[in-house]
Structure formats: structure tokens, C-alpha cells
Amino acid sequence: xxxxxxxxxxxxxxxxxxxxxxxxxxxxxxxxxxxxxxxxxxxxxxxxxxxxxxxxxxxxxxxxxxxxxxxxxxxxxxxxxxxxxxxxxxxxxxxxxxxxxxxxxxxxxxxxxxxxxxxxxxxxxxxxxxxxxxxxxxxxxxxxxxxxxxxxxxxxxxxxxxxx
Numbered sequence: 001x002x003x004x005x006x007x008x009x010x011x012x013x014x015x016x017x018x019x020x021x022x023x024x025x026x027x028x029x030x031x032x033x034x035x036x037x038x039x040x041x042x043x044x045x046x047x048x049x050x051x052x053x054x055x056x057x058x059x060x061x062x063x064x065x066x067x068x069x070x071x072x073x074x075x076x077x078x079x080x081x082x083x084x085x086x087x088x089x090x091x092x093x094x095x096x097x098x099x100x101x102x103x104x105x106x107x108x109x110x111x112x113x114x115x116x117x118x119x120x121x122x123x124x125x126x127x128x129x130x131x132x133x134x135x136x137x138x139x140x141x142x143x144x145x146x147x148x149x150x151x152x153x154x155x156x157x158x159x160x161x162x163x164x
Contacts, residue, residue, distance in 0.1 A: 004071030005087075007079035011049055013042045015075045016103060023102050041103055045080070054083035058107040074100050085113060092116040095123075 003010045017038050024034045045055040054061045054069070061069050061083055070087025071078030073094070082090075089108065093100055096119060101108050127141040129148060137148035 003068055004078060004081040005068040006071040007081070008077040009079055011046075011079050011081055012077075013046050015077055015079050016045055017042050019075050020103055024104070037104075045103065045106075049081055054086055054107075055080065055103075056082045056086040056089075056101070056106050056108055057110065057113065059083055059085065059110075072100075074103060089113040089116060092120045095120050 020038045020041055021034060024037060025031065029037060048055040048058070049061065052061045053059070056072065061081060069081035070084055070090075072080040072082045072086070073090045074080065086108070090100055092113075093116060096116060098116075125142055127139050129137050129139055132138055139146045139148050
């Protein structure tokens with residue numbers, strides 16, 4: 001099975017099922033409906049990944065060049081491989097303060113991805129990263145100086161070089 005760039009392990013359908021189960025119940029699906037709906041979604045996502053199709057946008061899973069697909073942020077382990085454009089879109093959703101697109105709303109339209117990317121670009125201007133005397137990174141932009149805080153990583157194979 002496919003490994004994402006930032007995932008802590010190879011794609012595991014049960015990780016998608018777990019996050020989906022909580023999400024479906026939260027939006028009001030009856031418990032007896034949930035398992036059938038989840039199985040259908042997990043099968044669709046798994047089949048897409050096996051065919052080299054991004055489950056989030058239905059485009060190619062891998063872009064030209066080396067490297068592994070991105071790992072969707074909808075699971076804590078980030079084991080669900082998505083294309084790099086979808087990885088950037090999930091980042092845009094977080095930058096804009098939006099909830100990540102739930103798996104039951106996949107595939108995501110390219111138009112909505114482009115609108116989010118343009119919105120993020122419209123908020124950004126030139127900036128520089130510099131180190132202070134302690135070696136901590138700072139961002140200098142037209143709004144001033146801001147500490148650069150690196151979010152905690154998943155501890156995936158990209159960070160550690162091995163699966164946990």
C-alpha cells in the first residue's frame with residue numbers, strides 16, 4: 001500500500017474508518033447507517049489509492065518528480081495519501097481558519113482549491129526568516145517581527161526515518 005510523505009505508517013483503511021465514524025455520528029447519521037456509509041467511503045478511497053488516484057480531488061496521486069504523496073491532515077497519523085495540491089489545500093484551509101474538508105465531501109473541486117490558494121496568497125506579502133541571538137527563528141514582514149513556531153510533526157517516517 002502507499003506511504004504518504006508525512007504519515008507515521010502506510011495507509012491503513014481503519015484510520016479513515018475511525019475518523020469517519022466520529023464525523024458521521026457528529027453530523028447526525030443514525031448509528032445503524034454509519035457502518036455501511038463508512039465501508040463505502042473506505043472502499044472508494046482505498047480503490048482510488050490503489051489506482052494512483054488522489055482520493056481527495058480525483059487527480060493523479062503523484063506529481064511528476066521524486067517524492068511521496070502528502071498525508072491528509074484529517075487523521076492524526078496522516079497516513080491517507082493525497083496529491084501535493086490537496087496537501088497544499090489542507091494547509092490553506094488551516095491558514096484560513098477553516099475546517100478540513102471531511103472525507104464524505106471528497107472529491108474536492110479544483111475551483112474551490114484555487115479560490116482558497118488565492119485567498120491565502122492575497123493575505124501574504126514579502127517576508128524574511130532570520131535567526132535571533134538564541135538561534136530561534138523570527139519572521140520579518142510589513143506587520144513587524146513574529147516568532148516562527150514550527151508545529152509539532154507527526155513523527156512519521158519523514159521525520160524519524162522509520163515507522164513507529
